[in-house]
Amino acid sequence: MNDLKSGSNLEKVLKAGHFAFTGECGPPKGANVEHLKEKAAHLKGVVDSVNLTDNQTAVVRMSSWAAATILVQQGIEPNYQLVCRDRNRLAIQSDILGVYAMGVRNMLCLSGDHQSFGNHPEAKNVYDIDSMQLIALAKKMRDEGKFMNEEEIDEPPQLFIGAASNPFADPFEFRVHRLGMKIEAGADFIQTQCIYNMDKWREFMKMAVDMGLHEKAYILAGVTPMKSIGMAQYMAKSVPGMDVPESLIKRLRGAGKGKVAEEGIKFALEQIEEFKEMEGVAGIHLMAIEWEHKVPEIAERAGVLPRPKVD
Amino acid sequence: MIVADRKPINELLEMIKDCNKILILGCKGCVTVCNVGGSKEVGILASILKIARNKEGKPLEVVEETLERQCDPEYIQQVKDIVNDYDAVISMACGVGPQFLSESYPNQRFFPAVNTTFFGGAVQHGIWAERCAGCGTCIIHRFDGMCPIARCSKSLLNGPCGGSAAGKCEISKEVDCVWDLIVTKKMDQGRMEEITSLKPVKDWRTARDGGPRKSVREELIE
Numbered sequence: 419m420n421d422l423k424s425g426s427n428l429e430k431v432l433k434a435g436h437f438a439f440t441g442e443c444g445p446p447k448g449a450n451v452e453h454l455k456e457k458a459a460h461l462k463g464v465v466d467s468v469n470l471t472d473n474q475t476a477v478v479r480m481s482s483w484a485a486a487t488i489l490v491q492q493g494i495e496p497n498y499q500l501v502c503r504d505r506n507r508l509a510i511q512s513d514i515l516g517v518y519a520m521g522v523r524n525m526l527c528l529s530g531d532h533q534s535f536g537n538h539p540e541a542k543n544v545y546d547i548d549s550m551q552l553i554a555l556a557k558k559m560r561d562e563g564k565f566m567n568e569e570e571i572d573e574p575p576q577l578f579i580g581a582a583s584n585p586f587a588d589p590f591e592f593r594v595h596r597l598g599m600k601i602e603a604g605a606d607f608i609q610t611q612c613i614y615n616m617d618k619w620r621e622f623m624k625m626a627v628d629m630g631l632h633e634k635a636y637i638l639a640g641v642t643p644m645k646s647i648g649m650a651q652y653m654a655k656s657v658p659g660m661d662v663p664e665s666l667i668k669r670l671r672g673a674g675k676g677k678v679a680e681e682g683i684k685f686a687l688e689q690i691e692e693f694k695e696m697e698g699v700a701g702i703h704l705m706a707i708e709w710e711h712k713v714p715e716i717a718e719r720a721g722v723l724p725r726p727k728v729d
Numbered sequence: 730m731i732v733a734d735r736k737p738i739n740e741l742l743e744m745i746k747d748c749n750k751i752l753i754l755g756c757k758g759c760v761t762v763c764n765v766g767g768s769k770e771v772g773i774l775a776s777i778l779k780i781a782r783n784k785e786g787k788p789l790e791v792v793e794e795t796l797e798r799q800c801d802p803e804y805i806q807q808v809k810d811i812v813n814d815y816d817a818v819i820s821m822a823c824g825v826g827p828q829f830l831s832e833s834y835p836n837q838r839f840f841p842a843v844n845t846t847f848f849g850g851a852v853q854h855g856i857w858a859e860r861c862a863g864c865g866t867c868i869i870h871r872f873d874g875m876c877p878i879a880r881c882s883k884s885l886l887n888g889p890c891g892g893s894a895a896g897k898c899e900i901s902k903e904v905d906c907v908w909d910l911i912v913t914k915k916m917d918q919g920r921m922e923e924i925t926s927l928k929p930v931k932d933w934r935t936a937r938d939g940g941p942r943k944s945v946r947e948e949l950i951e
Binding site for chain 2: 502503507529530531532534535543545546547548549550551554555566582583584587588589591592595596598599602603611658659
């Protein structure tokens with residue numbers, strides 16, 4: 419117990435050697451707390467921790483900070499996402515202290531999609547620091563008990579530090595080294611971009627394992643079931659860094675009318691089965707976008723229930 | 730050089746709508762090199778404004794002048810005898826020009842004819858691209874002479890981000906991912922270890938974030 423970094427449920431599950439299963443919940447486009455609670459309720463007891471996205475795709479939503487604390491009140495463990503796009507080093511450090519004070523124990527460090535994708539493309543971006551520096555900052559605050567400026571922190575925030583990895587962005591050969599840099603900077607766990615191109619993913623994981631990265635951080639494979647052909651096409655064309663093979667779109671098309679969503683789930687389940695056996699994969703990060711109510715069924719069919727309880 | 734684009738004519742017409750007689754002042758510096766504010770462009774703008782005002786039935790008298798530079802008081806002084814003879818003055822220099830003019834001639838109004846965009850160069854005839862953000866502490870020796878502050882859309886010091894695809898930035902297929910260029914060059918030359926260590930956070934005090942900047946060269950002050 420004493421050597422836990424944060425004591426979060428996710429950390430305990432991973433440290434005990436269980437295959438982790440995390441979920442995701444996009445905060446509402448408004449202050450609709452009930453809507454958030456309803457979406458999150460589907461994930462309670464079904465996942466080890468729930469990511470709260472931070473103005474994802476640069477669209478304004480309820481702050482991930484506030485949404486994460488609402489989940490804490492609901493008895494659901496949040497994973498607070500924080501992007502560097504919207505805040506400078508002052509705001510970042512104070513937000514880290516703030517979420518910790520409110521009971522948040524996991525945090526995912528991200529650069530953030532450029533604001534030109536979102537609904538306020540006229541905005542000034544911040545990027546005072548980048549995601550790599552954010553990871554190092556969260557670690558410094560936790561392990562050294564110091565702010566970026568070396569001043570002492572009165573009660574350091576003990577967070578389990580996460581980072582993202584996108585094996586499908588370019589240059590491909592560098593991606594595993596970038597993952598290594600994030601782990602070196604202080605990432606305890608990694609949640610990857612949604613995986614669809616399995617060949618590329620296998621190649622990436624082999625490189626990660628050869629470098630021993632899976633022994634230095636927990637790597638959770640990103641899975642997002644396709645709900646429709648339109649979603650698959652949108653992901654393929656419009657989402658930065660996404661690699662959706664034509665063969666998957668063809669497979670979804672072949673499922674026939676009214677059966678595409680089920681085919682999408684089947685593909686996700688096949689992926690999960692393979693990830694369970696794959697060397698270096700410590701768990702799944704299931705991003706069921708606006709499909710939270712389907713997560714219990716997917717978890718059940720994936721055979722990841724009941725979730726382990728680790729004291 | 731400092732690169733600029735000319736403002737839309739309607740915006741300029743709106744600025745001078747109550748004027749009958751204006752002076753257009755070009756600059757032989759950067760804006761001449763990027764074909765936006767030299768004597769040739771002064772002549773073109775004068776003609777366009779006059780034609781537009783004639784159409785409105787409100788003829789405009791325009792006098793054209795082009796200074797050596799508008800970022801130097803010595804040249805700004807060259808118009809001291811005529812500058813107050815007009816209802817307003819349009820400067821075709823970068824953003825520095827109208828301000829230096831305004832500081833020297835408090836009784837006159839000065840309008841910018843261009844949108845000053847960036848520090849860059851011509852990548853091909855007719856196309857200019859940004860290369861420097863003027864952050865005040867150059868670090869491009871670490872990146873083989875390429876600047877992630879100016880050329881990465883997120884100014885990442887530890888790139889490339891997850892949006893880099895086929896050498897292009899996530900914001901547009903028209904924008905090169907500078908991190909792709911940096912990484913590819915380092916890997917091709919077997920120097921990848923130069924970028925796999927964490928680059929520390931930047932001290933932005935020397936950039937605009939530290940407030941308006943001044944460069945003082947003691948040896949030149951008389």
